Amino acid sequence: xxxxxxxxxxxxxxxxxxxxxxxxxxxxxxxxxxxxxxxxxxxxxxxxxxxxxxxxxxxxxxxxxxxxxxxxxxxxxxxxxxxxxxxxxxxxxxxxxxxxxxxxxxxxxxxxxxxxxxxxxxxxxxxxxxxxxxxxxxxxxxxxxxxxxxxxxxxxxxxxxxxxxxxxxxxxxxxxxxxxxxxxxxxxxxxxxxxxxxxxxxxxxxxxxxxxxxxxxxxxxxxxxxxxxxxxxxxxxxxxxxxxxxxxxxxxxxxxxxxxxxxxxxxxxxxxxxxxxxxxxxxxxxxxxxxx
Numbered sequence: 306x307x308x309x310x311x312x313x314x315x316x317x318x319x320x321x322x323x324x325x326x327x328x329x330x331x332x333x334x335x336x337x338x339x340x341x342x343x344x345x346x347x348x349x350x351x352x353x354x355x356x357x358x359x360x361x362x363x364x365x366x367x368x369x370x371x372x373x374x375x376x377x378x379x380x381x382x383x384x385x386x387x388x389x390x391x392x393x394x395x396x397x398x399x400x401x402x403x404x405x406x407x408x409x410x411x412x413x414x415x416x417x418x419x420x421x422x423x424x425x426x427x428x429x430x431x432x433x434x435x436x437x438x439x440x441x442x443x444x445x446x447x448x449x450x451x452x453x454x455x456x457x458x459x460x461x462x463x464x465x466x467x468x469x470x471x472x473x474x475x476x477x478x479x480x481x482x483x484x485x486x487x488x489x490x491x492x493x494x495x496x497x498x499x500x501x502x503x504x505x506x507x508x509x510x511x512x513x514x515x516x517x518x519x520x521x522x523x524x525x526x527x528x529x530x531x532x533x534x535x536x537x538x539x540x541x542x543x544x545x546x547x548x549x550x551x552x553x554x555x556x557x558x559x560x561x562x563x564x565x566x567x568x569x570x571x572x573x574x575x576x577x578x579x580x581x582x583x584x585x586x587x588x589x590x591x592x593x594x595x596x597x
Contacts, residue, residue, distance in 0.1 A: 351457030391442025400595035415580040434500035465491035484528035
């Protein structure tokens with residue numbers, strides 16, 4: 306692929322076409338940045354939401370830099386471009402055969418919890434935390450760094466918004482969503498945290514909501530069953546994640562949510578692990594890095 310759009314963005318790879326959005330990796334020929342370019346129908350509200358959020362907060366920790374937006378096809382399609390660092394966390398999970406060390410799962414969770422906490426402090430919910438929209442890269446210091454790469458479903462915390470929905474493929478966005486979000490309850494802070502807990506579970510090879518697990522149940526039924534007894538669906542090594550899930554859901558029910566309490570639980574989850582230490586990685590024979 307070798308197409309330039311918007312006068313400066315050279316597209317190199319089409320990375321997907323889902324949730325009524327086409328996405329590409331490419332290069333900003335003007336500044337040399339690696340970029341993500343996304344195209345949606347001009348009346349899709351996500352583009353304006355993402356643009357406003359990135360214009361205000363782009364370039365801060367965990368948030369890419371906004372580069373611009375433009376229309377194509379006689380104004381029918383609108384595109385937005387922002388910087389890109391590294392590759393999708395989903396890809397790294399695949400390179401690690403969807404099983405990283407528990408220590409790195411804790412470190413991963415800490416970085417993601419801190420990112421969403423920063424968004425919540427600014428008054429926003431993310432509403433779409435998945436491995437597909439998290440980027441990972443080795444920074445200048447050699448440290449593996451994470452960054453979010455999609456903000457089309459960002460919404461103010463108050464009043465609590467409805468959960469996002471994709472009428473064409475609910476599994477794409479719902480696999481990492483909480484049970485209350487899947488059944489349409491108002492979206493709150495706890496829901497972003499639950500998504501991160503599900504990502505940590507996936508990093509341990511525990512995926513109770515995949516298409517190939519308990520195929521007799523719908524996604525909502527899988528979520529309901531997990532919500533009733535999460536320990537039933539995890540391994541002995543990941544009971545701490547089931548217990549963290551339960552604790553966050555109890556906070557939801559009692560109206561006592563506390564980021565500091567979640568961090569305290571994570572800090573004590575796996576003995577001997579410093580959650581603030583660096584995520585360890587290695588390189589395979591092809592030179593690609595993966596999380597150990």
